[in-house]
Amino acid sequence: MSNKLTFTLSTGDVVITLRPDLAPQHVARITELVKEGFYDGVKFHRVIDGFMAQGGCPLxxxxxxxxxxxxxxxxxxxxxxxGTCSMARTMDPNSANSQFFICFGDTEFLDGQYTVWGQVTEGMENVDALPKGEPPANPGMIVKAVIG
Known part of the structure; x- marks a missing residue:
């Protein structure tokens, strides 16, 4: 199994190294969803400058x-x-499903409370370029997601 995930965003490509050594079930889920085309066309609905970009909600x-x-x-x-990629969740720690976020900077206050599953290794400038907002007026999106 490849440990590379490429998101072609509306702003450019982002390559993420998957970390099954840290979160095997989460990496398996993301891989499964990518192969099903789940993330294709999904928007980044919450992008907070200096904090993170969140996506993965089909709605x-x-x-x-x-x-x-x-x-x-x-x-x-x-x-x-x-560049850390981590799963979003509700107040219930066992509620991660498909939503994730990519950190813009150091956000150590999240450590130990969210499941880290990957790290951006190329194209972080394309994450930086996503339109900001909660939600953004014209959200950036994942055009295509590919494993390998």
């Missing part, structure tokens, strides 16, 4: 997920720093 609102069951948390000691 584009932050209120939805895939039709698959929520995942049990796989919190790990990996720090939330620039």
């Amino acid at each position: 584009g609102t932050g209120t939805g997920g895939s039709d698959k069951p929520d995942l049990p948390q796989e919190f790990n000691s990996e720090p939330h720093v620039r």
Whole structure:
């Protein structure tokens, strides 16, 4: 299995190294959703400058997920720093499903509370270029997601 995920965003390509060593169930879920085309056309519905860009909601609102069951948390000691990819969730730690976020900067206050599953290794400038807002007036999106 390849440990590379490429998101072709409306702003350019982003390459993420997947970390099944940290979060095997979450990486398996993301891989499964990518192969099903789930993320293609999904918007970044919450983009906070200096904090993070959140996407993965099929409704584009932050209120939805895939039709698959929520995942049990796989919190790990990996720090939330620039380019960290981590799963979004509700107040329930075992509620991650399809939504994720990419950190713009060091956000260590999230450490140990969210499941880190990857790290941007190329194209972070294209994440930086996503339109900001909660939600953005004209949200950026994942045009295509590919494993490999």
